[in-house]
Amino acid sequence: MGNNKRFNYILNECLEHMLAGDETIEQCLRRYPEYASELGSLLRTAVTVKKAVDIKxxxxxxxxxxxxxxxxxxxxxxxxxxxxxxxxxxxxxxxxxxxxxxxxxxxxxxxxxxxxxxxxxxxxxxxxxxxxxTGSEEKKAELYALFADRRMAELDYLVAKGKSADIEKVAQRLYKNYTMMGELSFVAGTESVTTASVPAPMLGAALASDNSTTTQQAETTGAKSIAGNSNASIRAKLKQILVYYASTQSDKIQKLLDSDKVPESAKIALRQALQTSGNNYQNAIDNLDDQ
Amino acid sequence: MQEEQNLIQRARQGDQDAFAQLYENHFDKIYRYVVLKIGNMAEAEDMTQQVFVKAYESIDSYRWQGIPFSAWLFRIAHNQMVDFVRKESKKKTIPFDESLPVLSDSNPEHEVEVKMEMEKVVLASRKLTGAQREVINLRFAGGLSIAEAAKTMRKSEGAIKALQHSAILALRKTLLVGE
Incomplete structure (x- = not known):
């Protein structure tokens, strides 16, 4: 067995024992004193990696x-x-x-x-x-804006309840939501926003409301649906909705970032969400302007 | 092993409880594998779900023939990840370097500490070659043995050991683990 092969064998043999928990680094090094220096640092690296990825x-x-x-x-x-x-x-x-x-x-x-x-x-x-x-990219943007607002309401709820363990998960979902919005590509004339297979979310009330946590009311009250209008007016309406949400949601995220009730770990995701939301709302609005 | 073969056989015959048990047995390691690859909890959940949906749909095509079920699952996961990364790299929308997993830990301070370590390892692993990264991922996140990793990657056990050595060596330099 060549030196390299032998060392690979020894490294793996020690790793197997350590991963199984039946041997420590020191015990392994005592068995192979001639390789102790090189082997020790590699095993410590392996333990660091194993600990870092040992998540549930x-x-x-x-x-x-x-x-x-x-x-x-x-x-x-x-x-x-x-x-x-x-x-x-x-x-x-x-x-x-x-x-x-x-x-x-x-x-x-x-x-x-x-x-x-x-x-x-x-x-x-x-x-x-x-x-x-939903076939139309415009309507998907509308849905993503709506769902982002739901996440905001959930974050408010969790902060009020002091459920810090869930805050980060919701913040991650919020970030993902904005990411998905950013993946949309609006292609003029290829899809009609009035042909979506699901009822249009009723977001009109959100435009008139100062409190974005009233999303549910906006969805369920008699607010005027944007479905049924011409594509141009729908885009104009959608643009209003996106501008509104872009502004209110970024303000709310900033408030959460300033709050000491939000754990630091959740703020990482919130900062990502804030950055992504700004870019992706702007992209969505620009796309609507281009048509 | 015999018990797993029995579960697989029953799952192939449409026994949902058997497949559910296979899911329970393998969920954690597939999830860890995916998290280490993409470093984002929300995406990792979706991806892990897709792996098991794919496995459920394809379980009729699984043949024992010396390939452990876990190796088959990790191949599915690997293929899903290749598709995902290819798609995302075209769109350039997910800033991998900034994404972090969420842990199920009741101690927030410990959680942040573990996350920082995790982030270091995720970033360090991105400096490895594809094969080195895959070996580290299968061995440490997936918990596969050298033999299972070799079956998954269709390489010899010797090649996996060599990759493991070079990968840890490279990680040591990046992570600067104390001598």
Missing amino acids: PSADARARVRFQLQSIMSKPKAEKRVRAAVPRWAVAVCVVLLVFFLSGGTVLAADGSMPGNPLYPVKLITENVRVSL
Whole structure:
């Protein structure tokens, strides 16, 4: 066995024992004193890496993924075979649609749920479905703005309740929301915002409200839907909505960043969200202007 | 091992409980693997879910033939990640270097500390070659043995050991772990 091969063997042998927890670095080095210097620093590096990546997913994350997986598995075998021929996003949409129609009341109830509530995962899934079912990029931007406002309301709720453990998760979702908004590409004339497969969110009230945490009221009161108007007026309306949300949400994020009730770990995600929101709202608004 | 084969056999016959058990057995390590690759909790959840959906849809095509189920799952995860990274690098929308995972730790101070370590390792691992990074990820985040990592990456065990050595060496330089 060459020197390199022998050293690789020894390094791995020590690692296996250490990862299994039946030997310390020092014990290993005593067995191989001739390699102690080089071996010691490599093993310490390995331990540092192992400790850093030894994370456990939250119970919340595990439950969400399990819920979605069970929804998919609940479909009959025959349908699954058909599904294999269609894109993955369409599969997910169909499955969650099934859940949506079979449990409409649950979905409605979930809309107002907050993190920690058993229905909260349903709320997140329903949001994904709404975006997936929406063909128009303009309407997706509107949805992302709406969902960002929901996240803001959730952050307010969590701060008020002192649930610091959940704040960062919601801040991450907010950041992801803005990222998804930034991925939208508006192509003039290729899609009509009035052909979306889901009812248009009713955001008009949000424009008249000074408090963005009233999103739910905005969604459910008799505010005028932007659907049904001409594309030009819809874009103008959407632009108003985006400008409004861009302003109110950045203010709220800044307030959260200034709050000592928000843990430092969550502020990292909030700063990312703030930066991303500014850029992506501006891009979305610019895209609307270009058409 | 025999028990896992039994679960796989039952899952292939449509036993959802068996697949759910496979999910429970492998979720944590697939999640860790994905988090270390992309360093973002929200994306990691979606990606992990996609890995298990793909596994569920394709379990009929899984054949034992000396390839452990975990190696098969990590191959699915790897392929998903390749697609994801390719897509994201075209869009240039996710600032990987700034993203951090969220941990399930009740002690915020400890959590921040662990996160900082995690961030260092995520950033350091991005300076490795693709193969080195994959070995570190499979071994330390995925918890695979050398033999399992070799099966996953379709390389010899000797090659995996050599990659492991060079990767730790490179990480030592970047992380400046005390001598």
